[in-house]
Amino acid sequence: MLRSSPLKDRTIALGVTGGIACYKALELLRLLTAQGAQVHVLMTEHAQRFVTPLSFETLSYHPVLTDMFAPAAEKTMKHIWLAEQAEMLVVAPATANILGKFAHGIADDLLSTFFITTRAPVLVAPAMNPAMYQHPRVQENIAKLRQQGVEIIEPEYGRLAGPGEGEGKGRLAAPERILARIEDRFCPKDWQGITVLVTAGPTREALDAVRFLSNPSSGKMGYAIAQAAQRRGARVVLISGPTHLSPPPAVECIRVTTAREMYDAVMAHLAESDVVIKAAAVSDFRPQTTAPHKLKKEEMTPTLLLERNPDILAEVGQRKGNKILVGFAAETEAFMANAWKKMERKNLDLVVVNDVGNRTIGFGSDENQVQILYRDRRQEELPRLPKSVLADLLLDRILPLLSHPSREGACPQIS
Ligand code: PMT
DSSP: OOOOOTTTTTTEEEEEEEEEHHHHHHHHHHHHTTTEEEEEEEEOOTTTHHHHHHHHHHHHHHBBBBOOTTOHHHHHHHHHHHHHOEEEEEEEOOOOOHHHHHHHTOOOHHHHHHHHHHOOOEEEEEEEOHHHSSSHHHHHHHHHHTTTTEEEEEOEEEOOOTTTOOEEEEEOHHHHHHHHHHHHHHHHTTTTTTEEEEESSSEEEESSSSSSEOOOOOOOHHHHHHHHHHTTEEEEEEEEOOSSOOOOOEEEEEEEOOOHHHHHHHHHHHOOEEEEEEEOOOOOOOOOOOOSSOOOOGGSOOOOOOOOOOOOHHHHHHHOOOOOEEEEEEEEESHHHHHHHHHHHHOOSSEEEETOOTSSOOOTTSEEEHHHHHHHEEEEEEEOEEEEEEEEEHHHHHHHOOOGGGGGOOOOSOO
């Protein structure tokens, strides 16, 4: 059974105000509708000078609301209907002007009136010139809105659109970041009260000051699991080998390099964890010696002497008690036989098997295709899916294995 996006059939009001970042609101709209959300756009007069309502109408499949005093009675009704039905108001980009109106309850146009009418939670993504953004009045207004329970997604630092504008903090947050925050709101909080330890990425085993043994793990699989668990209310400790990824917000991330460092970090956090998910690709061996300098050709021999690294998962399996322990099996042949052996040898509750010989899934890709093995000998084949979707499916499979008292009474933020 595959789960659908938490945004499917959600009614979202998207407020667009006048700024050069308006074009990014189109991308946000596209992302939201791709998740199955019903998005109704409200544009201010200034926004319509940057992008036409027709663009938003085409992408949202709904008429765009622009004018409080539109003559058609149905339009007036639509405002009221939307204020009642919207499950969230997202304003992106939000100008200094609209922040000021929202903060002070000024309702002199469609969007500012909508803001004080709707009871839906509000997410505001400011975008403006950095000097304006830093202005004390704008900062006061943002602080006031936060106090009132409005969620603010900070603008990003970077090059600004206008000629000679230079760099600074004021660019609209990336549409993917805004989407992630909206999804957070609608995610069920069914992992509340559960502490999850996730490992991700490769380990590196140094041969000398510049060379190491490693593998192509990007960390994407483990980070997706960490993010999904955090969104669903879990406390997440992410132990990550070297990756280029930024840890998901609100996840405690411990960076390690070697298998032994990963071992120490896992053991240090084991007692507090209810679930351990080991998506990391840990080097089984390390060079017997590590030179502190870059080895010269003359100093090296064609034979590399290795020694075994600790098997972290097997050790956790020995100490696991009633924790749920999930291992990954990265295989290139005899998938099932090897994976079942791993389940027994490492005392696992679940094994996620993936074909790392296939370059389009597994290592480094955005998608993966896995089989899940259960202790009761069941096995489940999942289709090829984005790692983010797979992460949620995996959490769905793990949840029933837990009998955690604090899960009782945990309720979604928005149902
Ligand atoms: O990071 P990505 O680019 O997104 O790629 C994802 C992935 C392919 C790395 C991931 O899906 C995956 O398969 N992770 C496990 C990789 C691996 O090391 O598999 P393994 O079959 O060699 O090890 C089995 C299990 O034992 C794994 O859970 C591993 O974390 C663990 N292990 C292995 C060796 C060791 N010394 N200690 C361990 O804990």
